Amino acid sequence: MAQADASPAGAGEWLEKALLSMCDDDSTTGLQLDPEVVTSLVSYCQLAPPSDAGEYLSSIFGHERSKDVVAEYLQRRGTSSSNSQIDSYGEPLQAYVKAKTEEVWSTCNKKMNKASKKKNGLLGGEEVTSTTENVHGQSADITTSSLKANRPKSRGKKGAKGVSLAETAEGTILFPRGGPCNCQARRHKLINNCLSCGKIVCEQEGEGPCNFCGTLVLTEGSSYAGLEGGVLAISEAEAAAQAFKDRLVEYNKNSALRTAVIDDQSDYFETEGNSWISDKEKHLLEKKREEVEQAELERRKHVIVTIDLLGRKVVMADNGSSKEAGGGESILLGSTPFKDEGADKVARIKPNPYIAEIPCFVETQSLNHGGSKKQNREKTEKLMKSGRIQHNDPVTEALTSRNSRGAVSDCVDNSWEEQNLKDDCAFAADDGDGLECKLETMPANLRYLDGRKSILKQPALTTKVVNDNYSYTAWNSLKDSSSKGNSPVVFDICEPPVQAEIGSRQRPMNLASPLLQKQVDRVASLEGVPGKMLHPGLVLLKNWLSMDEQINIIKECQQFGKGVGGFYKPTYGDGNAMHLWMMCLGKHWEPTMSSYLDKRVNYDNSTPPPIPLAFVSLVEKALLVAQSVCAKDSSIRRMRSKIEQEILPSMRPDVCIVNFYERSGKLGMHQDKDESSESLARGAPVISFSIGDTAEFYYGNDRKAQNSKHLFLESGDVLIFGGSARMIYHGVESILPGTAPSWLTSKTNLRPGRLNLTFREL
Ligand SMILES: O=C(O)CCC(=O)C(=O)O
Ligand SMILES: [Fe+2]
Structure with a gap:
């Protein structure tokens, strides 16, 4: 047994014949296997380890029916069913001889015919190389010679190609088409998915009915079964749709071509990466570019901006x-x-x-x-x-x-x-x-x-x-050539207010403000009192200037203010500007030297206008009232013995400093001490008129704000400080906007702010 051809290839041939003979007998096997399928089975068995091949055959043909064939086959493969497991690992890769499909077909057919015709002969007295029992227990002896006789001619042909298992695994080998394959198109090329059951049909299975459900599976544009050429007549609309689709597909395919950007930069404008110019040319161009850049840089450096x-x-x-x-x-x-x-x-x-x-x-x-x-x-x-x-x-x-x-x-x-x-x-x-x-x-x-x-x-x-x-x-008609000073900036205290200012002027006062509330309280406390001595020598005449007097003072100051020696913004010796507009009448107060001069040397060399007589007479009247207030004041009754003059001496003004505080105007704590030492020693009072917006005035014995007392000076108020109060520290903390009487602003157009006149004796 098995002496005839124990090579693996021989085992395959033997197996094929044995299986075919098993299939020949329909009645015994009950299997009607196509010879091609048999060939595939054999191929598989040949490739598989002997044990797997044995199991495979048993599962297909039934253990009982195939055990002899399997045993024989395994023996021919050089192993037995008992040790097939071990051998399967030790077996070297076998070369496989590919059978030509056509030849296999024809050979098998012939062989099948022959086999059926000479069945008995096969089992005759020729040398029997193997005996197998078919599934039904009938023995089927297959002689080596008969097998040899039935072997396809091609097998012995020179040039039969040896195929390695690796090639087989890659799917480069196609067995006769139509057979089932479960490679899921991993080994063989994809034909298509079955549209009914979804099976992935590979090239091995080929086009045609699906091996699983029988639905026709075709490749795209297939000519299978004469479908090519469009057996089905399509309507005009379908043809148009098809044409449109084709056009779109084509359009999509060549869109990249159509949208190609032609980049001139690298051809014409770029020097470095330009492939059309030589290195020498590149060098020259680079030099030229640098020159141009340099020239441009130079040009930019010399820009004159005024x-x-x-x-x-x-x-x-x-x-x-x-x-x-x-x-x-x-x-x-x-x-x-x-x-x-x-x-x-x-x-x-x-x-x-x-x-x-x-x-x-x-x-x-x-x-x-x-x-x-x-x-x-x-x-x-x-x-x-x-x-x-x-x-x-x-x-x-x-x-x-x-x-x-x-x-x-x-x-x-x-x-x-x-x-x-x-x-x-x-x-x-x-x-x-x-x-x-x-x-x-x-x-x-x-x-x-x-x-x-x-x-x-x-x-x-x-x-x-x-x-x-x-x-x-x-003054206008009297002025002489000696007083031709002038200010380059003219400040008009009665300019019509801008719209925003009008608005704020009409804004109602916020009585909730503690500051204003204080003011209201204080005004109420002084109601009906023409004047009050706040401190010996310090007298406040509340709302003492009449409406006409206030209006006339404003108008007069407006004219002086706009004229020669009019309003200017003074600057202290340290260079800081005062927060107010100022002009001096009678004499010029020079802020850098803190002294009185004939001309405004610090600004425009103008000669100060004289103090209007009407102002002087108002000052005199106010002083008299203030003196009487001092005399009457109960708090100084004990000083009655002193003559009034000692409390508040008389004065004749030589200077009037006119200040105009705009909204943000203010004046720091200071003493008025630039007047002559005699005047100061005498306590000649300073008389201050307030017109327009209310000022928060503060005064005290020293500079410290925390020790100072606050006072609200309203339009028409006159404050007099002389005698022992002559050297009080005082200042203006703030201006309360919108507090000027409306009758005053409407008659004079006074700017938002406060006009203050302080009269002093030098
Ligand atoms: O504006 C005031 O009420 C004070 C002015 C003043 O103190 C001054 O001019 O020296
Ligand atoms: Fe002052």
């Missing part, structure tokens, strides 16, 4: 374009550029729109620049062009225009100032051509200011005479 705060203008000029020529780019801040005016005008500075009276010309040096007439004129013209000269009124415009001599005299009011102007201007005597000559005829708007020349637009000098006792008009 920031003109007064004119609210920033002028930028590139290197090379001169400022005087106005060649730069100009940015006007908050004002409209003179777009359609001449080049000269474009270069000019727009006047500050926020100041009441706009200076037309401000020059920090004498216009006589120390050179020839021509040089001076050229320099002046440069100033004009660069905007140092403001052109916002016809007078100055005429002055600064070369041929406007006549126009000047036409539009200027020949006031007292004309003559003085001629006297004072260093260049006024120059009757040459150009500016100098014109300035000669320019009367009203030119001032000589402490070494500076200034042309100012003057407020109208027509003062409405409110009361003959008041003296601005008199």
Whole structure:
């Protein structure tokens, strides 16, 4: 047994024949296996370990029926069913000889025919190499020779290809198609999924009915069973849809091509990565680029920017374009550029729109620049062009225009100032051509200011005479050439309030505020009392100034304030500005030196206007009342023996300092001690008038705020401190906005704020 061909290949052949012969006999096996299937089974068995092959065969054909075949087969494989387990591991990989499908078919068919015809002969006296019992117990002896005779011719053919197991595992080998395969298209290529049961059909199984459910499984675009060519007639709509789909699919396929970006950068503009230029060219281009960059850098470094705060203008000029020529780019801040005016005008500075009276010309040096007439004129013209000269009124415009001599005299009011102007201007005597000559005829708007020349637009000098006792008009007609000081900024205390201020003025007072409540209480306590001595020598006359007096004082101060020696913002010696507007009448109080002078040397060298007589008489009256209050005051009855003069001496004012506190105005704790030592020693009182918004006034024996007493000075109040109270420390902590009487503001247009006049004897 098994001597004939015990090689593994021989075992396969034997097995195939044995199985075919088993299948031949339908009645015994009950199996009608296709020869191709048998071939596949054999192939599998040959590839599998002997034990697996044995089990496989037993499970297909039944143990009883196949045990002989299995035993024989295993023996031929060089193992027995008992040790097949061990052998299965020790067995080396077997070479497999692939059978040609067609040949297998034909050979099997022939063999089957032959087998059926010569069945008995097979079992005859030829050399029997193996005996198997079929499933039904019938023995089927298969001789080696008969097997050899039935062996397909191809097997012996030269050139039969040896296939390794590895190749088999990769699925590169296809067994005859149609047989079942469960590789799930992992070993063989995918045909498709069965649309009915979902089985994954591989190439091994091929197109056709699904091996599981019988539904037709086809590849895409299959021509299986003559389906190609469209057996089914499709409607026009379907054809159109199909065409549309194809078009879309095609469109999608080539969209990348259609949207391709042609990048010129690398071809034309890039130097480094440009593949079209040589290294030498690259080097040259790089050098050129650096040069251009360097030049641009240099150009940017030389930008001239002129920031003109007064004119609210920033002028930028590139290197090379001169400022005087106005060649730069100009940015006007908050004002409209003179777009359609001449080049000269474009270069000019727009006047500050926020100041009441706009200076037309401000020059920090004498216009006589120390050179020839021509040089001076050229320099002046440069100033004009660069905007140092403001052109916002016809007078100055005429002055600064070369041929406007006549126009000047036409539009200027020949006031007292004309003559003085001629006297004072260093260049006024120059009757040459150009500016100098014109300035000669320019009367009203030119001032000589402490070494500076200034042309100012003057407020109208027509003062409405409110009361003959008041003296601005008199002062106006009396002023002489010695008092030609002037302020470049004019502050009008009676300017119409801006809308926001009107609103706040009408705002009702917040009586819940503790400060105001205190004020209300205090006013109530003083009701009906004309005056009260708060301290020996310190008297408050409540609401003492009449309405007319307050109105007239305001109007008078307004006129003085706008005129020569009018309101200005003083600065202390340390450079800090005071939080108020100030002007002095009679004498100038100089804040840096803390002394009284004849001229406002710290500002515009102006001579202070005199104290109006009406003011003086009001001061005298108030003092008398205050003295009587002191005498009557019960708290000092014990001092009755002293004459009133000792409590509150008389005084005749030499100076009136007029302060205007805007909303944020205040004045620190101080003593009024710049008056003469005699005056101070005598206790000559300071008399203070309050008009407009209420002030929170504080006073005490020292500077310390915590020791000070507070007092609310309302419009019309007069405070007198003299005698032993002359040197009290005092100050204004705050202004209570919107507290001025409405009748006062409506009659005078007084700005929000407080007007205060302090009269002193020097
Ligand atoms: O404004 C006031 O009430 C005080 C003014 C004052 O103290 C001063 O001018 O010296
Ligand atoms: Fe004071």
